[in-house]
Amino acid sequence: MKVWQCLVCSYIYDEAKGDPEHGIAPGTKWEDVPYEWSCPDCGVSKSDFEMVEIKP
């Protein structure tokens, strides 16, 4: 499981935790997060500023 960070607002997406409040189940890998998903903190879309991996 990897942890990713939004380049704009520093929101953390932890694959282990997912984003269940927005329909992303725990354990969802970043590549499986749907294209339409947007950062819950700042609203950038997945395609705009790719999140970067911050730890393996």
Place this chain on the structure above:
Amino acid sequence: MSKHPVVIVGSGLAGFTVAREFRKLDAESPVVIVTRDHGGFYSKPMLSNAFAQKKNAESLLMKDAARMADDTNVQVMANATVVAINPQLKQISLSDNQVLKYDQLVLALGADPIQLPLQGDGAAEVLSVNDLDDYRRFREAVEGKKEVAILGGGLIGCEFANDLAIAGFIVNVIDLAPQLLGRLLPPESAIFIQRKLEDEGIAFHLGTTTQKIERSGGKLRLTLANGNIIQADVVLSAVGLRPRTALAAAAGIKINRGIVVNGLLQTNVEDIYALGDCAEVEGRVLPFVMPIMQAARALAPTLTGKSTPVHYPAMPVAVKTPCCPTVVSPPEPNAQGEWKVEGGTEGIKAIFSHQNGQLLGFALMGSAVQEKAALTQQLPTLS
């Protein structure tokens, strides 16, 4: 076809996001970003939690100006200061006497840190962090030092306090308000986060103000209005921002708290637009990232000729204090209603509702942040 470029003044999140969104709609028309700083892209919100992210000024820079220009297919003029706008001739003048014609001008100028009036020979040493270059200076100043005093217990002050405590600094926070995050929280929630921050070793001096900062034996000595004396190696001011309006005002553009724009982000002067921290959109100066993204997405189609008013959904803000995860969606300043607070040691949930039951705001801390999405759905959009 445009004869002259869309000129964007400012390379912060607002400026770059407008450029990027514009490019999605128009791959051809020239776009020039004029910026007085280095023109690189970085996440401004990360400046106040960089220690926790194990980042420094160098690693915070994600893309330099050349790379941004390449990726977005725009021209970036870095280290270039705009000194005047001439709306009649539709041109701007730079400090090196260069003149640049525009078809449309976008002001994404940002805001300046407010500086408190302070006495003493150490007052000039006070730092503020409003951009990456400021942050580099701040990191150099605290290198090898132990004690930092922070003026201001708002969002940025609390984030810096937590971040510096994580990095091992002794931190004192001073604020005139009787509580932390005064504009965002009811008192019970403010106490909750204050206790969590105190558990990290941070000391608070609330309801008082700093009167004097003097140099004293290689350190700075702060005298507070309540008589207390605090010692610090570095003093960081985080008492708020004031929209940058002087350039626009000198060109005859209407100013109030910020550069006044309508829902289309138009100023009163034809073909001049403003967004981000410098702008007052239909009476609101909205800080933080989400309003900038919304504004940039609306402005891009407007610039291509498809008028698109900005629309703001409910926009909760995360306060990046790792010792006390916090999400707030403050009620509008004139909102009628009251706070209701419930919680315990693990978390605290405060909701602000009108007497008819409509939810108008919230502040969630600790375990209560899980309710963010559910509560956000119940909030009205701004209108």
